[in-house]
Structure formats: structure tokens, C-alpha cells
Amino acid sequence: xxxxxxxxNIVKNAFSNNENWKKMWRNxxxxxxxxxxxxxxxxxxxxxxxYLAKEHGLKNIAVIEKGWLGGGNTGRNTTIIRSNxxxxxxxxxxxxxxxxxxxxxxELNYNVMFSQRGVLNLAHNEHDIKEIKRRVSANKLNGIxxxxxxxxxxxxxxxxxxxxxxxxxxxxxSYQPRAGTARHDAxxxxxxMRSDELGVDIIQNCEVKKIRTKNGKVYGIETTKGIIRAxxxxxxxxGHTSVLAETAGIKLPLQSKPLQALVSEPIKPVINTVVMSNxxxxxxxxxxxxxxxxxxxxxxxxxxxxxxxxxxxxxxxRAIIELYPIFGKMKMLRQWGGIVDICxxxxxxxxxxxxxxxxxxxxxxxxxxxxTPGSANLFAHTIAKDKPHSINAPFNLERFVSGRLVDEHGAxxxxx
Amino acid sequence: xLLINCPYCGERDxxxxxxxxxxxxxxxxxxxxxxDREWSEYVFVRANPKGIYYERxxxxxxxxxxxxxxxxxxxxxxxxxxxxxxxxxxxKRFKNTLRSPSGEPDVGSGNFTVKKP
Numbered sequence: 431x432x433x434x435x436x437x438x439n440i441v442k443n444a445f446s447n448n449e450n451w452k453k454m455w456r457n458x459x460x461x462x463x464x465x466x467x468x469x470x471x472x473x474x475x476x477x478x479x480x481y482l483a484k485e486h487g488l489k490n491i492a493v494i495e496k497g498w499l500g501g502g503n504t505g506r507n508t509t510i511i512r513s514n515x516x517x518x519x520x521x522x523x524x525x526x527x528x529x530x531x532x533x534x535x536x537e538l539n540y541n542v543m544f545s546q547r548g549v550l551n552l553a554h555n556e557h558d559i560k561e562i563k564r565r566v567s568a569n570k571l572n573g574i575x576x577x578x579x580x581x582x583x584x585x586x587x588x589x590x591x592x593x594x595x596x597x598x599x600x601x602x603x604s605y606q607p608r609a610g611t612a613r614h615d616a617x618x619x620x621x622x623m624r625s626d627e628l629g630v631d632i633i634q635n636c637e638v639k640k641i642r643t644k645n646g647k648v649y650g651i652e653t654t655k656g657i658i659r660a661x662x663x664x665x666x667x668x669g670h671t672s673v674l675a676e677t678a679g680i681k682l683p684l685q686s687k688p689l690q691a692l693v694s695e696p697i698k699p700v701i702n703t704v705v706m707s708n709x710x711x712x713x714x715x716x717x718x719x720x721x722x723x724x725x726x727x728x729x730x731x732x733x734x735x736x737x738x739x740x741x742x743x744x745x746x747x748r749a750i751i752e753l754y755p756i757f758g759k760m761k762m763l764r765q766w767g768g769i770v771d772i773c774x775x776x777x778x779x780x781x782x783x784x785x786x787x788x789x790x791x792x793x794x795x796x797x798x799x800x801x802t803p804g805s806a807n808l809f810a811h812t813i814a815k816d817k818p819h820s821i822n823a824p825f826n827l828e829r830f831v832s833g834r835l836v837d838e839h840g841a842x843x844x845x846x
Numbered sequence: 847x848l849l850i851n852c853p854y855c856g857e858r859d860x861x862x863x864x865x866x867x868x869x870x871x872x873x874x875x876x877x878x879x880x881x882d883r884e885w886s887e888y889v890f891v892r893a894n895p896k897g898i899y900y901e902r903x904x905x906x907x908x909x910x911x912x913x914x915x916x917x918x919x920x921x922x923x924x925x926x927x928x929x930x931x932x933x934x935x936x937x938k939r940f941k942n943t944l945r946s947p948s949g950e951p952d953v954g955s956g957n958f959t960v961k962k963p
Contacts (some may be wrong), residue, residue: 733922734896
């Protein structure tokens, strides 16, 4: 039965002390065979299952997750959504995603709290100015709402920012008004609920140990709940994708590193947009609860510990305090790390591979959340049709051989 | 944060060091004979294991010398540090403490709380 949320529903359930809400998704045992298995129950994986069932009308799909839904990088990012990327390929990809975001709450009938509060990318030196102005122009050519903002306009948008009396004064910024943030858990839950309704089996606490192949074709997966056979397997396991790929004999050009973020104690609204700075590496936004959500850089070494070092946080907070002296005495409440899979060109891979029926959606590195609906939508298309959509065709594995890279180090915002 | 035992200066804070990625990546011996795919592997593909990893570090804010380390990427435990040019110690010498299928050990993994053994 389709679960609808409405005011009547809330009132009705309030009378029974909110104890009779139906479970949002089933918790089935895995079957022996599926047509399509998606490995990884984050936003990208659940979204892929949703679009496979919804747009391509496919049945007999499972999502396998080793922990709980959205417990990996979907729950560990700083929820920034934007599409102001430099190259045409990436601009199309992220803009496709942003357009899906704009309608996502309606599509899922589940509030993902998408808030288009705008994103500023600051310039602190001559080179930044040139690079950002170039990116703004490129965005405009691709139909993306991107503008150059001078220090006066920035001060008006973010009055608490110290733009002059600091070591790296703010000389300007790019501004994308349609960018913003969303609630990360809600994205995973919304997709999970709706794909479950369409018959997708969501299997949690089931870890994939190995991808099995036979004569150059996918045979199935070995999990902690036994062997599950499948015709097609899509791997969307972020930091662990390359570990899984290796079990099928495929070497992906990925490096897994911890990326940290932290939130402060909640305060009254002081900043109503998202501000990012590549040069001093600080980005901050304020959640609806009032916490400042701060993103740090990647730690400089490969690791799977979901933790990271304090020196990285210190670097980021130093820059934050310089830009916003008002935050100087605030306390940070929580800190965490997610394991991101970084590609040499800072662009993702949504691709088939040499093994028939095996697909990868990985390499999102430090900026995968913004792409969740777009990535899921295109990955579903790639799996369903066994060939990439024209938007994700440039993001294939072959580009590392042909040399046709999509170098987005400048727009990726997190230095790596 | 890691505590790294520089073979020249002794134990120092990780913030003094820079990681240099995978160690012992050999440049193709005869570049003219290498095809695009092999070049691509040499340029872009690096080992990314969840477990024992041979890597390079440089003591940027110290002696500025490079050295090799063997670290378990699932716990961040540094198992061995040796100088450049020395033969890499074989993996078998270390007891693999990885327990769960994906290699989540009890100690030091992000998926478990830290417990003293």
C-alpha cells in the first residue's frame, strides 16, 4: 500500500501516541536469485533501485547494505548541493541532478528538506578570481545560474563574514542561488520507502564479501547471508568500491581517504547561505536545528577507519575563525569521518566494465551527495539499458586509457 | 592522528609528514613497448587495499627525507618503517588481525568503538 504523509495522517497518529505508524520498509531475507543487485544502501544505491523500478519498470531487484541505510557517506557529508562545475560534462551531470533535487520531495512524497539557500565560493587571491570568473562564464554557457559577486554583495549576503581584516581577504565569489542543502537521512529513507513499495528487497546488515564471475560474466555475490545469484550487479559502495572490484579482478583508479566534518552547538540563525572557500579550505552552513555544519579536507593518506586526524580539523577551524571571528568561542559537538573514493581527475565513474553485467558507480570523492538523484537516475539507465546515458557516457572507465579526463579539481572544492 | 617514527629523527607527530602514496611502484622498463592500457595502469591505478599497505612518507617539516612504511589501512596501525632502498619486508611476517569478512578488526576501526584488547 502506498504510504502517504499528510496533515490528516499526522493528526490520526497523534491520537494513538504515534505508536501505530507503519514501518517504512520491509526487512526481508534475501532470495536465492535476483535480476539486479545493487551493492550499497546509501542514497545513490537506493535511488538507483528506485529509478530501476519506477522509470524502467524492472522487477526482482535487491539492495544489499552491510550496515544500516544511509549509514555510510550519505549520513556523513555536509549536505551541500550545487552544480557550478567547470566542464560541460560535469555541468550537465550535476545540473541534471539539481533539477531532480528541485522536484524530489514531491516525487517521493517525502520531505527531503531541500532548501535552495545559495552557495558562495570565495576567491582570496588573483588566481582564484580568474579561475572563478572563468567558471562563472562556463556555467552561464551551460545554462546554470552562476554569478560573480563582489565583496560588497558578499558582505550583504553574509554580514558576519570578516572580508577585509584577515590574512586572506575575500576578493569576490561565485554565487549560485539555486544551490543549497537537503536533509541527508531523508533522502535515503525517502528512496528506500518508495523503492520498497515498488517491490525492491532492501537487505540490511548483510555484507558483500566477494563478487563472483564466470566466463567473463557476473554470476552473483557472496555475502554474510550466503551466496546470492544475479544477472546484473551494480556496485555503489563509495570508499569500499575498489575493494569489492578487486574481488572480481578489476583494478579501479580509486584511492580511499577519510573526509571529516563536524557540527557545532546549535545557535540562532546567523548564516542563511552556504559559504565555501577552496583556498583556505573552510566551508560552513547552518542546519535548520541551528548547528553550524563544517566540512574539513581529506586526510592525506589512504585509510578505511572513518575517523581522520585532528590536525585536519584544526586547519579547517583556524580558517573558519579567521573568516568568522564571531564563531571563535563556539563549541563543536560532534566530529566524524567518511571514507571517500577519489578519482585521479576528481570526477566520478558511472560505467560498465569488461565483465558483462557488472557496473560501477564510484569515484564521487568529496562531493557525491549533491549528485545523489542524478547519479542514481543515470546509473539506473546504464544498468537497465546496458549502455550509458549520454550524460554519463563521458564518465566511463576508458577515459583513463584514452586520456579524455574530466579534470574538476578546481570545482570539486575539497583539495585532494 | 598518527605518530610516525621517522627512521632519521625518531617519533614525531603526523602533521610534520606528507604521505607519498603507494610505495614500490616500478616505472615500465621499456617505455616504448608499453601500450596505452599499461601506461594508464602505471599512471592512474594504485593499490587501495583495506588492510596491509606499503606506502611512502616524507618528513616535510623535519629532515625532508623519504622513507617507506607498512600500515594497516583498516586500523591505521603502522606495522613497520624502513628506509628507501631497503627490500620491502614480506606481508606474511605480520599476523593478519582482520576478523570480520570485510576486515573490520575489533580495535581501532571506525565501525567499532575502541576497545583495549
